[in-house]
Amino acid sequence: MEKMENYYQKEIETASYEQIRQWQSERLVKTVKHVYENNTYYRKLMDEKGVTPDDIKCVDDLHKLPFLTKDDLREAYPYGLMSKPLSECVRIQSTSGTTGKRVVAFYTQHDIDLWEECCARAITAAGGTKEDVCQVCYGYGLFTGGPGLNGGSHKVGCLTLPMSSGNTERQLQFMTDLEATIICCTPSYAQYLAESIEEKGIKDKVKLKAGIFGAEAWTEEMRKDIEKRLGIKAYDIYGLTEISGPGVAFECSEQNGMHVNEDHFIAEIIDPKTGEVLPEGEKGELVFTCITKEAFPMIRYRTKDICVLSREKCSCGRTHVKMAKPMGRSDDMLIVKGVNVFPSQIEEVLLAKGLTSNYQIIVDREKTSDTIEVRVEMTPELFSDKINELSKIEREVNDALKSMIGISALVRIVEPKSIVRSEGKAVRVIDRRNLYNN
Numbered sequence: 001m002e003k004m005e006n007y008y009q010k011e012i013e014t015a016s017y018e019q020i021r022q023w024q025s026e027r028l029v030k031t032v033k034h035v036y037e038n039n040t041y042y043r044k045l046m047d048e049k050g051v052t053p054d055d056i057k058c059v060d061d062l063h064k065l066p067f068l069t070k071d072d073l074r075e076a077y078p079y080g081l082m083s084k085p086l087s088e089c090v091r092i093q094s095t096s097g098t099t100g101k102r103v104v105a106f107y108t109q110h111d112i113d114l115w116e117e118c119c120a121r122a123i124t125a126a127g128g129t130k131e132d133v134c135q136v137c138y139g140y141g142l143f144t145g146g147p148g149l150n151g152g153s154h155k156v157g158c159l160t161l162p163m164s165s166g167n168t169e170r171q172l173q174f175m176t177d178l179e180a181t182i183i184c185c186t187p188s189y190a191q192y193l194a195e196s197i198e199e200k201g202i203k204d205k206v207k208l209k210a211g212i213f214g215a216e217a218w219t220e221e222m223r224k225d226i227e228k229r230l231g232i233k234a235y236d237i238y239g240l241t242e243i244s245g246p247g248v249a250f251e252c253s254e255q256n257g258m259h260v261n262e263d264h265f266i267a268e269i270i271d272p273k274t275g276e277v278l279p280e281g282e283k284g285e286l287v288f289t290c291i292t293k294e295a296f297p298m299i300r301y302r303t304k305d306i307c308v309l310s311r312e313k314c315s316c317g318r319t320h321v322k323m324a325k326p327m328g329r330s331d332d333m334l335i336v337k338g339v340n341v342f343p344s345q346i347e348e349v350l351l352a353k354g355l356t357s358n359y360q361i362i363v364d365r366e367k368t369s370d371t372i373e374v375r376v377e378m379t380p381e382l383f384s385d386k387i388n389e390l391s392k393i394e395r396e397v398n399d400a401l402k403s404m405i406g407i408s409a410l411v412r413i414v415e416p417k418s419i420v421r422s423e424g425k426a427v428r429v430i431d432r433r434n435l436y437n438n
């Protein structure tokens, strides 16, 4: 029997591949022309690359266009990448900007509407309808999390609780008194809420059925933990302020990768070193092009997130390409013996083997061959002088690493607090190869 799947915009979300490509081609041509005519910063980049709007006839020509990076956004701050006059804009949102200048994104009313539609698709895919009570505990304000899901919840017709973040007492009171059925927050806050609910013994008063979690990295183990403890289905959502906010991609009932809203955003995977477009299914850096936005349409924006795209048929009936959960940042990627290695993959193995996340990866080169050593601090429980025990664990970690990253590493378990910390944080990677200094 076919399962019931709800869509917010069925015609669009289940459109044929040819239809999606046609939309993308038409809208890309229009957007490039719009940006070239209205944005001096991007026009300069195109001129430098020797490409004009006439060179862009369909989506296959996308690769001819220059990339944009966060550095461009900083350089063009605050108005340099706008493609509409300020008088046409109705909103700004911003990143938290922990390093350097913040990224400021501008929206026309049209841009807000399409962003909220994307969030509405995500809420509907998580089972949301107008019968639901949707509690939004992402931060409101400059951060896109709160406003995005709030708007999406309105569009679906849910009763929206605009809680914003923090004040757990009040969150739980509204959650139980108003019988919230959907919650939107970061996965770590969901775990914190679950803990508080357990402590208070109010699990029977919680009516949640689904949660939409994003804005930070989380693992499948966290998903299982949240689902079990809150008694809900936990869905992933992806987005970034530069592109619009949450809802660039969202998870469906299959809970296995996120559908990119391809009628609004074109996704590409590139080699982070060379910038070359990689074939579908290969791992690389995710790049987005906005094709329906007016005020701030990023073209070929490099997200630095490393992931994989897949067009395999999805059981939910949606046809838009799926992106895997990002597995790291291109900044962090190491190439050892020709293999891409992310510290996050190594960390996953260490934690799965009961070790700590205080580790250090040392990459070196002996003659022409790379070596990789992983030093990890033992837990106090492991702190024993049974050398045999330790070497057994080291071998196990080595085997697990080999099957995860495909190359052998020298694993050394070291005493607690023996890895040097800089400003409280362990220095994760030491690369002694000097590959770029010859």
Ligand SMILES: [Zn+2]
Pocket (backbone or CB within 6 Å): 252, 253, 254, 259, 314, 315, 316, 317, 318
């Ligand atoms: Zn699906």
